[in-house]
Amino acid sequence: MSLTRAGAPAAPAVRTGQPLGSRLSQWVSGGLVRVFLIVVGLFWLVPTVGLLLASLRSPRDMAADGWWTVFTEPSQLTVGAYETLLKNDDITGSLLNTVYITVPATVLVVVIGSLAGYAFAWMEFPGRDWWFLAVVGLLVVPVQVALIPIAELFGNLGIFGSLTGVVLFHVGFGLPFAVFLLRNFFAEIPRELLEAARLDGAGELRLFVRVVMPLAGPAIAALGIFQFLWVWNDMLVALIFTDSGSQPITVALQTQVRQFGNNIDVLAPGAFISMVVPLVVFFAFQRQFVSGVMAGAVK
Numbered sequence: 001m002s003l004t005r006a007g008a009p010a011a012p013a014v015r016t017g018q019p020l021g022s023r024l025s026q027w028v029s030g031g032l033v034r035v036f037l038i039v040v041g042l043f044w045l046v047p048t049v050g051l052l053l054a055s056l057r058s059p060r061d062m063a064a065d066g067w068w069t070v071f072t073e074p075s076q077l078t079v080g081a082y083e084t085l086l087k088n089d090d091i092t093g094s095l096l097n098t099v100y101i102t103v104p105a106t107v108l109v110v111v112i113g114s115l116a117g118y119a120f121a122w123m124e125f126p127g128r129d130w131w132f133l134a135v136v137g138l139l140v141v142p143v144q145v146a147l148i149p150i151a152e153l154f155g156n157l158g159i160f161g162s163l164t165g166v167v168l169f170h171v172g173f174g175l176p177f178a179v180f181l182l183r184n185f186f187a188e189i190p191r192e193l194l195e196a197a198r199l200d201g202a203g204e205l206r207l208f209v210r211v212v213m214p215l216a217g218p219a220i221a222a223l224g225i226f227q228f229l230w231v232w233n234d235m236l237v238a239l240i241f242t243d244s245g246s247q248p249i250t251v252a253l254q255t256q257v258r259q260f261g262n263n264i265d266v267l268a269p270g271a272f273i274s275m276v277v278p279l280v281v282f283f284a285f286q287r288q289f290v291s292g293v294m295a296g297a298v299k
Contacts, residue, residue, distance in 0.1 A: 048275065055081050055268035062268075085269045093245075094252030095273065100163050101238070101248055102231045105170035109227045110220055112171070113178025118208050120179065121186035122194060132183065138176040146173075147240055154241065161243035169241060170231045178223050185219040186212060221285045229278050249274045 053067040056077045061069075070076050085091055119125070120132045150169060154160040159168070189212065197211050213220075235250040242251060253270050 048272075048279070051268065051272045051275065053077075055272045057081075081266070081269045085266055085273075088266050088270075090252055090255070091249070091266060091270045094247055094249045097163065097242075097246055098232060098248035098250075098274075101166050101170070102228060105167045105174065105231045106224055106227045108167070108171045109174040109178045110224055113175055113182050113223065114213065114216065114220070115208070116175070116179045117182030118186050118212055120183040121189075123204065132179075135176050135179050139180065143173055143237065147237075151240060160241065161246065163242075163246045166238060166241045166246070166248075169237055170227075170234070174227050174230065177226070181223055182216065182219055185216060189215060225282060225285055228281055232274075232278050 050067050053070050054062060056079065057067065057070065058076070058078055058080060061076045116135075120128060120135075150172075151160060154165040154168075159165040193211065194207060197207050202210065233250065234248075235254065238248045238251050239254070242248065247255070249270065253267060253274065256267055256270070
């Protein structure tokens, strides 16, 4: 720092203006980027809006022209396709099967993953680090590798083709990520907080339920959304491990396309319901999802 003749520090030089690159960077990072992201978001929603409008049109109108004509002819909109859908036992039954598969698979992964994540984070037992490394290593195992061996195992157990087999498969492949995510989140909890609870007489189970789980809301929400979306949208596992009585909506729609290629009055509303449920779940827990992923991704 330079000094004046009287010994006082010299006044800093006044900046005459920002460089052109800095001004352009600030301008681009402001309104232009926001407009671009809004446009991208609108384009991302076009298939969803198109499917919704298509599901509200009659098969004759859909065969005549595109779904965008409803903006000039709103009289085309009707709920007849959804009435037809409710009368289709295959579609309605598959929607219930999807719920019967997705809800238990999500709940079991969250519960078991929470217990295992807490154990790996704060409990001492022989080979803890090695066991955790083995769990992390399972993250790289592709689902396709295990399809045939597990199908043979489920066949020997008598659960192949049932809802139980599909749920167990999703739980088994969802647990490695659940344990990894929640263990990293639980490890961020201050040790002093847990030690204070132990001094007050809390055991491990009470400590987990009363102290750890209330703090794990964001991570639990993120894990639940991940697992819910994966199981709800799954088709490969369901196509192999289910039969005609236990197939979810993804397999039922694929069967409708294969058997009745022009059955659009059932396919359009069924596909929209299958797509809109995960979207509603994601947007409902969006904040918890983001905060949970950020908290569990770093240690």
